[in-house]
Amino acid sequence: MKRVHYGIYDDEEILLSAVKQLKSKNWNIKEVYTPFPVHGLEHALGYKHTRLSTASFIYGLTGLSLGMLMTWYMLIQDWPINIGGKPNFTFADNFTSFIPVLFELTIFCAAHGMVLSFLIVCGLFPGAKESNPIPETTSHLFAIELDDNNANAEEVNQILLSTKAIEVKTLERD
Amino acid sequence: MHIQESSYREPLIIGRKDYKQITDDVCKGVEGKPNKYWYIAFTISFLGLLWYIGCVSYTIGRGIGTWGLNRTVDWAWDITNFVWWVGIGHAGTLISAILLLFRQKWRLSINRSAEAMTIFAVICAAMFPIIHMGRPWLFLWVFPLPNQFGSLWVNFNSPLLWDVFAISTYFTVSLVFWYVGLIPDFATIRDRAITPMRKKIYRALSFGWSGKAKDWARFEEVSLVLAGLATPLVLSVHTIVSMDFATSVIPGWHTTIFPPYFVAGAIFSGFAMVLTLLIIMRKVMSLESYITIKHIEYMNIIIIVTGSIVGVAYLTELFISWYSGVEYEQYAFINRATGPYWWAYWSMMTCNVVTPQLFWFRAIRTNLTATFIISIFVNIGMWFERFVIIVTSIHRDYLPANWSMFHPTFVDIGIYVGSIGLFFTCFLLFARFFPVIAQSELKTIVKSSADHHKSNH
Structure with a gap:
């Protein structure tokens, strides 16, 4: 005491x-x-x-990279689909139509990563006294x-x- | 330390409100018993919700054939309702994120309830694509999950898939944005709680928040960065929703103006719904000192701006269809205005383009009854906008033999009206158990914008 x-x-x-x-x-x-x-x-x-904004930027980049890896693997590497005869065999060809998904994943990871970090560094969790x-x-x-x-x-x-x-x-x- | 505002600026908090008084006023709704209006409203909304559950169950049990769809009009009220609800869900994040970036202090009295509205509206919206799948138990297939078919992946080129990512990101980010703001306010209720049960519940909800200086610094940083992230997000969501139509090859849908036009429409309808709810809420919960006529006026100004953008977009669509020289494109628009659905088109025009222009008059935009009526008009007009875009564009396609009309069944109507019941049930529960005003953040503007502090200078 x-x-x-x-x-x-x-x-x-x-x-x-x-x-x-x-x-x-x-x-x-x-x-x-x-x-x-x-x-x-x-x-x-x-x-x-606080360095939370820097952390958020890094989480965002992580989300972007994971999104690029996912779209490349699923639609270029693993199972390319011919959609309306449009070029689809390289990531560069398809990249423009992946932008919405990549953008959303960037925001998703940046926002949630930062909020989770905030809760952890402040020691906030359900049931905390x-x-x-x-x-x-x-x-x-x-x-x-x-x-x-x-x-x-x-x-x-x-x-x-x-x-x-x-x-x-x-x-x-x- | 505090920045004194110009005395010409009208106060945002009326009456002698010190910090204690603000806490008391905001917590009163949670700590007291709800009045009879709350019970009446809740009963009606809950009956609506039950009707919704009934009609959704019937749809799932019997299939989409219970709706009024046919082979020509194969998208109708489900997508109309989806887009309508998503649009309504735009005001909350706009108020809390964009107005935070612009340092608009008037957001602080209304952001909490507007964000709550966003979340409930997105829940209502998200139900429509799920039930219109016909086999909603397979809805996980919209996510890129490994499966037994190859794996056969989702198509990342499809706007419908972009929608999945946009709506789920928007929903979860709005939810955490709202919840982070709620944590300190839950802590206030926890520290005032008299009954052990209330203390226990709000202790769990407040995550052990103690208001330490360092935590507040982090809180402010998180709010600012989340606002910065949510701003492009909120604009991207309705852009992507509009691409569901704009990337198709249906005359009346494949127009490049759709993204900005949908975003403006979403903000327009969102603010209308915020006004509808807040005009009632400020009265029933006696929050007139916090949600002032000035707040209503600010929102009405946004309604004129976005309503006029929407009006210009309607006229641009007409001009471009004529200017394109494409017969089918021209017919789509002539048919909208003069065909069998002329009443829907002109309802849309009247409600969305004409009525909001009344807000140019100061007497009307500061009048609560007029604002309430016009906000209902805008809600109706925006529903008709989506109905007009969706049904009138497809009900007369290239082959006149296929021409058809859409007649909603009782299930279509039940699901739509019921979804309003779902929305109001959630909102009334929120108003009963959650602090409806972001009181911690509101206290930061007392010295600069409250009535009695302004009159002292």
């Missing part, structure tokens, strides 16, 4: 300036819980930009979780209140 301190705020602008103040005083912010995306928060916390200690942070409040840096509880609460927290809470957490 470990003691954790929470500063609770009711406005995202106050929260953002609180984060900046705490950061400048070298306090260790463990986590910030917000009910909606707060612009600039990620930057203020010094997080690196939520970890926000203050339930109102999914509705209208904002909370900063602070490590006490070996300072005493009183000092941590004072610094949180000085950043215009409406309330401070100390909870025992694993």
